Amino acid sequence: MRIAVATTDGMVISKHFGKTPEFCVIDIDDVSWTWEIVERRENSPACREGEHDAAAFERSIDVVADCETVFVSRIGPHAKIALERRGKQVLEVFGFIDETLEKYIAYLKKRRPKKKHRDVMTEHPCFSDGSHGRRGRLHLPVCRSCNIQCRFCVRAQNGTEQRPGVSRGILSADGAVSTVAKALSLCPEITVVGIAGPGDALASPEALDVFRLVHEKFPDLIKCLSTNGLALPGKASALRDVGVRSVTVTVNAVDPFIADEVVSHIVYDGEAIRGTEAGRLLIARQLSGIHEVSALGMVVKVNTVLIPTINDRHVGDIAKAVKEAGASMHNIIPLIPRHELSHIPAPSCAELGRARETAGIYLKQFRHCQHCRADACGIPGESDFSSQLYGSRSMETFSHG
Ligand code: CLF
Numbered sequence: 001m002r003i004a005v006a007t008t009d010g011m012v013i014s015k016h017f018g019k020t021p022e023f024c025v026i027d028i029d030d031v032s033w034t035w036e037i038v039e040r041r042e043n044s045p046a047c048r049e050g051e052h053d054a055a056a057f058e059r060s061i062d063v064v065a066d067c068e069t070v071f072v073s074r075i076g077p078h079a080k081i082a083l084e085r086r087g088k089q090v091l092e093v094f095g096f097i098d099e100t101l102e103k104y105i106a107y108l109k110k111r112r113p114k115k116k117h118r119d120v121m122t123e124h125p126c127f128s129d130g131s132h133g134r135r136g137r138l139h140l141p142v143c144r145s146c147n148i149q150c151r152f153c154v155r156a157q158n159g160t161e162q163r164p165g166v167s168r169g170i171l172s173a174d175g176a177v178s179t180v181a182k183a184l185s186l187c188p189e190i191t192v193v194g195i196a197g198p199g200d201a202l203a204s205p206e207a208l209d210v211f212r213l214v215h216e217k218f219p220d221l222i223k224c225l226s227t228n229g230l231a232l233p234g235k236a237s238a239l240r241d242v243g244v245r246s247v248t249v250t251v252n253a254v255d256p257f258i259a260d261e262v263v264s265h266i267v268y269d270g271e272a273i274r275g276t277e278a279g280r281l282l283i284a285r286q287l288s289g290i291h292e293v294s295a296l297g298m299v300v301k302v303n304t305v306l307i308p309t310i311n312d313r314h315v316g317d318i319a320k321a322v323k324e325a326g327a328s329m330h331n332i333i334p335l336i337p338r339h340e341l342s343h344i345p346a347p348s349c350a351e352l353g354r355a356r357e358t359a360g361i362y363l364k365q366f367r368h369c370q371h372c373r374a375d376a377c378g379i380p381g382e383s384d385f386s387s388q389l390y391g392s393r394s395m396e397t398f399s400h401g
């Protein structure tokens with residue numbers, strides 16, 4: 001992790017956030033628990049002889065943009081809130097940097113998560129900033145059907161579209177183990193085997209069967225499940241037993257009226273349910289599923305599709321609710337306008353940034369999502385071996401989000 005220290009000499013935390021002429025940037029290695037100064041960054045102080053320079057203040061915030069924690073001798077409430085809104089931890093302390101870091105590292109070690117959790121947080125490309133661009137993931141497109149209908153979802157099978165819910169075809173459970181072996185030979189950086197569609201991973205039994213087979217042969221690979229959460233309650237033990245260590249639940253609303261605008265119907269116990277009744281049931285089952293899997297040590301990320309005019313003012317409520325349920329990370333992804341919501345434009349970068357900032361008050365935000373296809377293979381954003389792995393199969397129509 002990276003921290004910033006307000007200092008003048010690289011030895012003592014001695015400066016007020018608004019008055020420091022520099023920040024000393026330090027990296028802490030959370031495996032060896034060593035630290036090193038990697039950079040001394042100049043800063044133009046926002047407070048000058050009692051005057052506040054708003055532009056310089058914003059620049060100071062930018063100077064520490066890549067740091068998780070900021071150490072200062074003093075800080076005003078406005079600046080503290082501004083940093084916390086950007087997901088920073090702010091610690092006020094006056095003292096030698098080395099002594100302070102010794103105490104801080106002891107604190108970090110104590111709150112260090114259990115081993116399984118730590119591996120996911122350091123080795124999974126969708127859970128760790130450090131692993132993004134270095135670690136790969138393989139998606140096995142084994143789940144054909146879905147138990148809900150999102151108003152933006154058109155399931156498709158083709159070799160060209162780059163979005164969730166698309167694959168070249170459906171893979172049989174028998175072919176999964178040899179597919180993993182081939183994928184590892186193409187891309188040895190793969191640390192994660194995920195099932196993310198093209199339908200919902202829990203709407204049919206294939207995902208559990210495939211994870212069981214893959215886990216027997218490749219126990220060290222992280223198994224990652226992505227679901228809409230309707231069928232998640234009651235499955236936590238079964239998922240843990242087949243090696244699942246990370247779960248993504250797509251939660252687009254925690255208000256049944258908003259959920260009704262996102263989902264046209266759900267199918268529960270063989271019955272199609274619509275309207276706010278469907279929303280209420282879906283939300284309750286998503287939150288209780290998140291609670292159950294996180295209680296068993298699986299790391300939970302929540303995906304939210306940002307839909308302007310529908311849930312764009314609701315992301316803070318979503319982040320708060322799913323965090324209380326046990327989620328550790330949030331991934332807000334822009335709507336790809338399709339199907340019943342094809343008339344709504346995709347959110348702009350600014351809208352996406354604002355949503356992440358709001359949700360980031362409650363939950364750590366993942367910002368590197370590549371909208372992977374359900375048959376993705378490689379390092380997200382860096383390499384793509386899916387056509388070598390799966391070839392160009394002919395298609396039916398299916399999707400996932
Ligand atoms: Fe796949 Fe999703 Fe697991 Fe990652 S993807 S099931 S958590 S292994 Fe990652 Fe791809 Fe974004 Fe998903 S970049 S779409 S967040």
Ligand code: SF4
Binds near residue numbers: 165
């Ligand atoms: Fe099902 Fe996913 Fe499509 Fe929603 S986006 S209908 S959960 S496949």
